[in-house]
Amino acid sequence: MNDPSKRPNGYPQGLDGPMKAMSPGVVDFLFRQLVAGEPPEDVQWRREGTVLGEQQPGAELARRLAExxxxxxxxxxxxxYVRAAQRLGAWADRLRESAVARYCSPERPATPGRHSDASA
Incomplete structure (x- = not known):
């Protein structure tokens, strides 16, 4: 069955073709778009609010990615989705680096409830 000359039109069949890389949800969505005469991407969510590609990094983006x-x-x-996750990761890394720099800073204020000298 791997011989292209034995396949109709020389195209791969079944799971050997382009459908192998698509989840059932994606295939279902694309089929519904095709039947309805719509473009092969979901444009409705662009009308309903901020798209993931434009969502600012922070808690809301993390919630949306998780859900x-x-x-x-x-x-x-x-x-x-992947680009938004990368932006969120970079934002979280900057927060961590800032906190580490503040923690390691010699001008760091004393922690409340603790004494700055060891004799107390």
Whole structure:
């Protein structure tokens, strides 16, 4: 069955073709878009609020990423999801680096409830 000359039109069949890389949710979405005569990407969510690609890093972006069903994303949406996750990770890294720098700073204020000298 791997011989292209034995396949109709020379195209791969079944799970050997392009459908292998797509989740059932993506295939279902693309089929519904095709039947409805809509573009192969979900444009409705652009009208409903801030898209993941434009959401500012922070708690809201983290919540949206955590609640997203990755299996149902189209390839374009999955790309936007990955980029948003990367932005969130970079933002979290900057927060961590800032906190570490503050902790290691010689001008760091004394921690409340603790004494600055060892004799107390």
């Amino acid at each position: 997203t069903d990755v299996e149902s994303l189209t390839p374009v949406e999955l790309f936007d």
